[in-house]
Amino acid sequence: MSSIKNLFSLSFVLLFCLTCQETKIKEVPHTIIETPPKKEISISLEKYLGKDTIAIGDGSNSSTPIAKLLYTNPLTILTYTLPINNSDTLLNTIISIESPYIIMQHKYDYGDFEFFVFRRGDSVRISYQSDGRPIANILNRKALKYDLGLKDLATNQPMSEDEAYQRHYGIIGIKHLSTERQLSIHAKHNKFITNLKEYYQSLVKRIDSVYALGQMSKETHNVQKTYYTFKALSGDTILSKIKTLSYEEQDSLFQYDFSRRALDFMFNQYGYKPVKVSSGFGITDYKIVMDSVLSHKHLSTYTRDYLLYHWMTKLGQSASLDDVKIYFSKFKQAINNKGLISELESKLLIDLEALRREKETLHLVKNDRTLHSLKEFLVQNRGKIVYVDFWASWCAPCIKEMPASRQLRKDYENAPVTFIYLSIDKDYDAWNKANSQQKLVRYQNSYMIVNNDESSFLKELQLSSIPRYLIFDKEGKLINPNALPPSNSDLKKIFDDLLRL
Incomplete structure (x- = not known):
């Protein structure tokens, strides 16, 4: 059962270029070699149409988005995430690159992926089927037949009789069932896994075939073949393969984000x-x-x-x-x-070590990397009520309050009430990304705290959990260290009473 669980948990993130026991392919001149002078890729995203929640074991829904769009630059070890478009307006993004191409991975539905290789100078438009499957079109050049999807190659994939159950609940979610029912599910599932491995092995041969015919670029062939070869392996087999990789094979493998996460998993476990x-x-x-x-x-x-x-x-x-x-x-x-x-x-923020060790002043940094302090902010806002919002990029309850906070700012935009957002993130990039997603990037009073661990002020507040809200009066005095959240309608009454003073 362990190998089954490993396969299901890893098969969606693993990638590897295996050439042993494979049909030898004759090189044909259809790889991405010539690079347009324009060192950027233009991507236009239509509205994402797939599901945005996932069923979990107790029958409830997770609010975590399913769809994920990211790309890897083969010249670096860094992976970059692009926003998913949830609006009816086209979302345009420009990616500046030095490498000849990027590998784009688009996750949709539950663990399903599409992979695209885009070269420098491409103008790309991505639309979606009703199930969320992305469809890529390159507008300014003709792509090879199978460079933007496997199309008719990936047909007749075997489906388990309990496929819907397995995909949404997994093996661990059936423990509440009778022993007889569990054994039945395991038996059907084992048969399904065997059929699925055979399907992936067959698909790899078809990928090799169209590459040999010049219908797929070398880079796309590497991605697709690697991904489906790994999906055909069990978790134990994957581990043994990783342990025996040469340096060249490691370098080939770990230019892909999904295979890197497989490496993380293996390092975590062993x-x-x-x-x-x-x-x-x-x-x-x-x-x-x-x-x-x-x-x-x-x-x-x-x-x-x-x-x-x-x-x-x-x-x-x-x-x-x-x-x-x-x-x-x-x-x-x-x-x-x-x-x-x-x-x-x-x-x-390693370069700010001195400030990170400061105790007396709560130091802050903005998205333009200019440095500030809470004391300075309170002095600048004398005569106004100051509402402080402690949050972080990883804090779901904090994010949930943001729409109400935006509305509250709008309600008091002509009153002497100021809002300041202080993130306790320790990753500047993660905060900057969330800052943009929560539409705070253009709001002048949004900061990341520099000295979370050492600040005397935060220790006096006993800031052990977030979200947390404070209210300072017009003289800059803290009058409420545990204020109501923006979504509580009574907060407006508190503001109105303070404004009358």
């Missing part, structure tokens, strides 16, 4: 032991993970750089300032791609 806490949950000790990566003897330079960047980011978001300083020094010495040093310095 590269360290989580720390046990009294609550029963395991908490990752990222120092142990970093030490494991630093001491690993069988990683290529590219793969090692990715793992160091990934886990240093995780450590920087959770560890103490002293630990971050120690491990960032190790990171700088070990990393081969020195450009990633400045990338992380910016992302984790």
Whole structure:
């Protein structure tokens, strides 16, 4: 049963170029070699039409969006996310790149993916079928037949009799059923997995065939073949393959986001032991993970750089300032791609270490990286009521309050009431992205806190959970350290009473 669970949890994120026991393909001149002088790709997104929630075991819905659009630059280890368009207006995005092409991954429905390779200079429009499946069209050049989807190649995929149940609940969600029913589901599911593996193996041969006929570019062939080859493997087989990869095979494999996440999974499972806490949950000790990566003897330079960047980011978001300083020094010495040093310095505000250790002043940074303080803000807003909103990019209850907060700002835009948004994120990029998504990027009073861990003010507030709201009076005095949220209609009465004073 373990291999079945591994296959289901990993099959949607794994990718690998395996050439052994495959039909030898003759090279044909249809790869992406010539690069247009324009170093950008224009992408226009129509409204996403797929489902935006997913059923979970208790029959409720998750509010986490299913659709995800991201791309990988093969010249770097970084993956970039693009916004999904949920409006009726066309969403236009320009991607500036130095590499000849990018690999775009579009997730939709439950674990389904489409992959596209776009070259420099392309003008792309993406529309959607009713189930959310993306359809890409390149407007300024003719693409090869199978470069924008497998079309008729990917037909007759086997479906389990319990497919709908399995896709939405998984093996772990059937424990409440009778033993007889569980055994029946497992038997049907095992048969389904066998049929599915055979289907993927057959699909790989068809992908090879159209590539040999010149109907698919080399880059697209690498992506599609790698993805479906890996989907045909069980979790245990995948692990054994990863352990025996040459450096060249590692570099080929881990230019893809989904295969990188497979590597993360394997490193999580076998590269360290989580720390046990009294609550029963395991908490990752990222120092142990970093030490494991630093001491690993069988990683290529590219793969090692990715793992160091990934886990240093995780450590920087959770560890103490002293630990971050120690491990960032190790990171700088070990990393081969020195450009990633400045990338992380910016992302984790490493360059602001002195301010991050400051206790007396609550230091703030804006999306233009200018520095400010809460004290300075209160002085500048004397004569106004100040409403403080503590939030973070990862805080769902905080995000839920944002529409009500925007409306409240509008209601009091002509009154002496000022709103300030203070994020406790430790990842500048994550905050900046959420800041934009919540339409705060153009609002002048939105900041990320620099010295979360050391601020005396935050310790006095005992800011242990968010969202949290404060009210300062017109003299800059804190009069309510636990104010009502924007969605509570009584908050307006409190504002109105304060305005009369």
